[in-house]
Amino acid sequence: MTLQRILIVTKTYPSISQKYRETVCTAGVLLDDLDRPLGWVRLYPIPYRLLENDQKFKRWSIIQASIERNTKDSRLESYRIDIDSIVVEREVDTSDSWRYRKELILHPSLQFPSTEAIKSQGRSLGLIKPLEITKCYYESDAENWTPAQKRILNQESIFEKPLDLEKIPYRFGYEFIDADHKKHRYSIIDWEIKQLYRNSRDTKLESNPELWKKSGCEGVQLKLSRFIEEKDLYFLLGNLKSRPQTFTIIGLIYPPKVKGDQLSLCLY
Structure with missing residues (x-):
């Protein structure tokens, strides 16, 4: 696994899993050390409600975590995450009409026309x-x-x-x-x-x-x-x-x- 920085963009409503009981699919943006977007990432499974309180990242949080490609999922953006490695770094707020959020999320490399x-x-x-x-x-x-x-x-x-x-x-x-x-x-x-x-x-x-x-x-x-x-x-x-x-x-x-x-x- 590799330690990465990830901007959390969204979490889906919990779903029921035979193996994990309850899981949440989380989508985010990989960031480099200068907060430059590197691409989309899907983190699954995450038993979000069972995490320790200091690991329960909010939407628009930047976290650090160890992740690796999920070889059982053919989708390129899908990664497994080491739950115990999650550290919440900070939250990105809405100041200045979402200026910094938009710099991170509206990067051309993350957008598609259709x-x-x-x-x-x-x-x-x-x-x-x-x-x-x-x-x-x-x-x-x-x-x-x-x-x-x-x-x-x-x-x-x-x-x-x-x-x-x-x-x-x-x-x-x-x-x-x-x-x-x-x-x-x-x-x-x-x-x-x-x-x-x-x-x-x-x-x-x-x-x-x-x-x-x-x-x-x-x-x-x-x-x-x-x-x-x-x-x-x-x-x-x-x-x-x-x-x-x-x-x-x-x-x-x-x-x-x-x-x-x-x-x-x-x-x-």
Whole structure:
């Protein structure tokens, strides 16, 4: 393994794993000692909620960690990480309208014009600027974990306690057109958006369960719409290991808008 510096850009909502019980896929940017971006990296698996408190890196943290290529994953950006080696170096703040964050994340080497450009270069991670966003949406998903997933969460031993992980019964996403003028409908698997649903829902005093859940969806919908109207919005795209031709939005990058307008149209 090699010790590297990594800017943490996004974390996906935890998923259930037979081997690791619960894991988080983290995407970041490799940095040299002068903070110059070297390329995208995917760190998996990370049992984030089981890390020591001083190792629980936030989004936009720069960490140091020992990593190595994951030879069981054909995606070039995929690396394993030595959990015990994680050291949080510092956080990159939003001062001066995201100036330093933008220097790190909007480097030309990290950006692509379209999903097809990412695929054609044999990559599985890439930042794109949508040409037009036509709709943000939410739709129903499975209400509960499967019986097999519940058994994994409920495992208990002298070393492990049962895990409490909420199943979010909705998918959220954007419909957009990229620079190749191709239309896409991608779901967002960013932990930040799933947590926004929970926060929006839990602030409402609503006795009707369906209305209570709907209030969470409306909170996410409002935020996604505001991103279009008020932010210079970029999508960090990543594909699936089992279906490499299928991409999702694994992170939203939203510095303040400085020019231009994007259409806002959010529908159920």
